[in-house]
Amino acid sequence: MNGMKGLKKKRRIQVILVAFVALATSTALIGYAMRDGINYFRAPSAVVAEPPASRETFRIGGLVEEGTLVRGQGETITFSVTDGGASVPVSYTGVLPDLFGEGQGMVGTGNLVDGVFVATEILARHDETYMPKEVVDALKDQGVYRHAEGEEGGS
Template sequence: MKSLKKKRRVQVIAIAAVALVMATALIGYGMRDGINFFRSPTQVLAEPPSETEIFRIGGLVEKGSLKRGQGEVIHFNVTDGGGVVPVTYKGVLPDLFEENQGMVGTGSYRGGVFEASEILAKHDEDYMPKEVVDALKEQGVYKEADGS
């Protein structure tokens, strides 16, 4: 016959295990829409994501591609040197957004066009998101900033 102490210990361990499993399931459920994967333009063209997938794309705004449409719609291309993806964005661009500069956009890829819901631009002349730098280095396009 098991002692009362051993029964309590087994009950506490079982309850803790169930609580841990439930907490892990709740965290996963809560984060299912909050995780946005980063992709470079080359990766997007090589393996186009589904139209419902929300992800981040980053690279350089292609020189000469920035076109402002009627109203708030803006069209431009983002490149990493290996691939070029057209982007549309409805809204006001960040003040530091310009051609031949780094950017990261959040949105989805529909019909061969990245429809951005958010655009982030670099915050000073030396900063570029790590994912964008890595993608540009992979393509052999990235140049280190001068240390002046």
Template sequence: MRSLKKTRRVQVILLAAVALALATAIIGYAMRDGINYFRSPSQVLSEPPAPNEVFRIGGLVEPDSLVRGESETVRFNVTDGGASVPVTYTGILPDLFEEGQGMVGQGRWTGERFEAVEILAKHDESYMPKEVIDALEEQGVYRAPDAAAAAD
């Protein structure tokens, strides 16, 4: 027969395990709206996300695609070398935003275009988000600055 001390210890361990599982479930449920997945333009076109899903798209701003309207609405295409996605953004673009440079936008896919609510641009000559670099390397478009300097 088990002693009372051993039975209490088992009960405390089981209670702690249940509390840990419950806390993990509550945290996961609370974070479900705060998680934004990253997608490249090729992924967006091959597997379109749900219309209400907020996600991030990244790549290079396609040359000669930037169109500024009379209002604050801007249209451009973002590419990863394999596909190009039209983007609209209403607001003031970052100062370093320009064609041919890396960008990450957060927003929703409408089925025709990506409607961004936030645009992030590179902050110096060597920065590009890791997800964008990975997507561009997969397409064979991007070479790291260190690798380009070593090849010369």
């Protein structure tokens, strides 16, 4: 009888140990991903308030500010992304998505270099079904978010 109890206790310790190792592993993996800043999202206001280190890759999202889109030499395009509270200049070399344009939602992945967000990827976003919730919330906070359909007396 006593042998059974000891076995159960030993088994429980093994289960706890395995669970602990699994937890430690997943925590380490998440920490590693965060260290690289993979997909860590920031609104323009947050970037201006606390500029991230140039080696940190993160995502920025908001609206392409009216009057800031400049197609430069070659394939480099510059524009500003805004959440209504602050604007961050963006530089991107490559082909922009078809739906990309001023006043439209966008999400970019890249790094902040000397105050300019150098994007490695740009995605056009048109409504809240595509736009990350953080962007929509940031825009609503600044009072500049407009619903795409059914807007009353829109421009």
